[in-house]
Amino acid sequence: MQLDPRRGPLCVVQATITTPSGGVEFASLSMPTAPFGTLAWQLPNLVSYLHASCDRREPPTASSFIAYMRSRTTLPSPTADYPYAALHDERVACLMSLVLAPGRETAWPQASLALVQQESQPARCSWSSLEHERGTLAVLRRTVREVEAEQLRLAGLVRQGGHPAAQELRRLAERVTEWTRGMYGMARGAHTAARAAAARQALRGT
Numbered sequence: 001m002q003l004d005p006r007r008g009p010l011c012v013v014q015a016t017i018t019t020p021s022g023g024v025e026f027a028s029l030s031m032p033t034a035p036f037g038t039l040a041w042q043l044p045n046l047v048s049y050l051h052a053s054c055d056r057r058e059p060p061t062a063s064s065f066i067a068y069m070r071s072r073t074t075l076p077s078p079t080a081d082y083p084y085a086a087l088h089d090e091r092v093a094c095l096m097s098l099v100l101a102p103g104r105e106t107a108w109p110q111a112s113l114a115l116v117q118q119e120s121q122p123a124r125c126s127w128s129s130l131e132h133e134r135g136t137l138a139v140l141r142r143t144v145r146e147v148e149a150e151q152l153r154l155a156g157l158v159r160q161g162g163h164p165a166a167q168e169l170r171r172l173a174e175r176v177t178e179w180t181r182g183m184y185g186m187a188r189g190a191h192t193a194a195r196a197a198a199a200r201q202a203l204r205g206t
Contacts, residue, residue: 009093009120011037012086013046013069013078017060018101025062028086029069029078033093036076039115040150043143044176045069045077046098046113047183050136053109054190059102060109075176086116093120105194108187111136137191140184147177 015027031037049068053060069077086095095116100109112135118128133142154170157163 009033009037010082010089010091011042011078011094011096012082012089012092013042013096013098014082014086015060015062015065015098015100017062017065017099019061020059020102027062027065028082029066030080030082030092031076031078033120037078037094038150039094039096039117040146040173041075041176042077042094042096043139043146044180045072045075046096047140047143047180048072050100050109050111050139051183051186054103054107054187057107060100065100091120092116093118105198106187106190108136108190111139113139113142115142137184137187140180140187144177144180144184147173147180151177 009032010030011033012028012030014029017025017027019025036042049060049065052068053064058064070079086092086097095114097114097116099112103109113133115131115133116128133139151170151173154166154173157166158170
């Protein structure tokens with residue numbers, strides 16, 4: 001079945017990016033929430049972009065963010081342009097609002113993330129939640145938590161039986177979880193090394 005990226009419920013990923021020159025760029029993409037438009041599957045795509053920017057020693061830009069999301073093959077990612085106000089769009093069930101800037105202490109870009117989850121097509125007693133993850137390490141920690149929870153959920157479905165795709169998705173979730181843990185360890189190691197280097201430099205100046 002071909003899913004229409006314009007129809008809800010939607011997962012929307014937006015990035016506000018400060019360039020090295022001080023300019024601000026904006027990117028906004030969407031995809032259906034089913035089956036991969038959730039935090040557990042899309043946060044790893046965001047982390048992968050952060051790692052790619054770090055690895056290439058290139059500051060994030062809106063054009064590279066969009067191109068990277070549209071080139072993903074391991075995990076489906078948002079690819080459709082989304083030119084609307086997500087907070088006022090009743091089709092949106094999941095909004096990931098990312099703020100990026102060039103790295104300071106390390107080559108990893110600076111990152112902050114706001115997460116909005118809500119019922120699409122809200123009714124009288126609908127619910128919504130807003131959470132923030134401030135800092136690149138906080139974003140990576142949240143990603144680890146989400147993929148670990150998804151892996152456990154899928155393992156439960158496998159035990160219950162009757163879900164033909166659950167086993168394949170569980171194996172994919174295991175690989176994504178292992179990779180995400182590695183990314184967090186790498187970023188934390190770079191952060192620790194940078195702090196240690198700054199401390200040594202400060203001691204030399206005293």
